[in-house]
Amino acid sequence: MAALGMIEVYGFATSIVVADAVAKAADVKVVAIDRNKPANADQCEVPLVMIVKFEGDPAAVEAAHDAGVAVAKERNLYITSKINSGLDPSVEWFAHLTATGRDKLRNPKK
16 A cells, blocks of 8 residues: 655645655655635735645655655744655545646546
8 A cells, every 4th residue: 555645835826836856756646635724814915724644655655655654844834744664445535636727627528
């Protein structure tokens, strides 16, 4: 079972930079970049919360996680992160869900 890493950051641009760092740091696959607008978004300086999700073998995910967190912290836009060493196959599909571009990604003909 592949490990799953998740890094939550503020801002779309930061999520792209983190995903790039994650992909370059180790042999992992970025499986989703998801967004979430917090309840107090009108009061936040950077109102968009993004989650970068990636998977691979546990050592690679840990190395990629460390690189992604470092980039997010350099920008002072890091929120939190988590590494899951293995998901049950019945919930593994959840890791690939994303709200970003849902219609285009899931229904490309529409």
